[in-house]
Amino acid sequence: xxxxxxxxxxxxxxxxxxxxxxxxxxxxxxxxxxxxxxxxxxxxxxxxxxxxxxxxxxxxxxxxxxxxxxxxxxxxxxxxxxxxxxxxxxxxxxxxxxxxxxxxxxxxxxxxxxxxxxxxxxxxxxxxxxxxxxxxxxxxxxxxxxxxxxxxxxxxxxxxxxxxxxxxxxxxxxxxxxxxxxxxxxxxxxxxxxxxxxxxxxxxxxxxxxx
Numbered sequence: 741x742x743x744x745x746x747x748x749x750x751x752x753x754x755x756x757x758x759x760x761x762x763x764x765x766x767x768x769x770x771x772x773x774x775x776x777x778x779x780x781x782x783x784x785x786x787x788x789x790x791x792x793x794x795x796x797x798x799x800x801x802x803x804x805x806x807x808x809x810x811x812x813x814x815x816x817x818x819x820x821x822x823x824x825x826x827x828x829x830x831x832x833x834x835x836x837x838x839x840x841x842x843x844x845x846x847x848x849x850x851x852x853x854x855x856x857x858x859x860x861x862x863x864x865x866x867x868x869x870x871x872x873x874x875x876x877x878x879x880x881x882x883x884x885x886x887x888x889x890x891x892x893x894x895x896x897x898x899x900x901x902x903x904x905x906x907x908x909x910x911x912x913x914x915x916x917x918x919x920x921x922x923x924x925x926x927x928x929x930x931x932x933x934x935x936x937x938x939x940x941x942x943x944x945x946x947x948x949x950x951x
Contacts, residue, residue: 828898
């Protein structure tokens with residue numbers, strides 16, 4: 741946990757984005773960090789009625805989103821895959837006045853500007869050969885190194901631009917195993933099949949964005 745004498749105050753700050761599982765804010769004391777706060781609806785017991793019965797009774801259900809992502813990130817680090825640079829770097833946990841927060845590095849280009857999402861780039865440029873290449877490279881890395889993704893969505897992928905103009909994708913959300921029986925984590929061909937399906941769903945999404 742990051743050391744604060746009292747919960748980090750975020751309620752007076754405008755969120756950067758909203759997702760189904762978290763709301764993202766700038767970290768007030770460091771503009772290069774972001775705080776992903778579990779959204780209140782995740783802590784609403786009424787939401788659990790739609791979940792499978794075994795998921796409703798997990799003790800860590802409220803923060804399972806954060807635990808899933810940190811587990812995959814640490815696995816990726818300890819397997820020596822950090823050189824792949826396909827995740828936003830994890831900084832730590834923090835208590836905020838809005839709830840539990842996961843702190844990550846802001847994904848940025850070589851010049852310090854915040855990278856655009858793949859969704860933003862495709863809306864502007866369309867589906868170019870360069871976009872197809874970085875998607876194929878990204879999915880190949882996931883498959884080869886057995887990195888587990890919940891899904892692959894355009895808004896959860898950042899397009900990082902290097903000084904030489906080359907681009908690559910970095911995931912900011914939706915990674916880690918969420919199934920009770922971790923098939924994708926333990927069986928490489930199973931995970932590869934999931935990655936292939938996620939890629940097709942991503943391409944369908946991008947085709948709609950490019951219209």
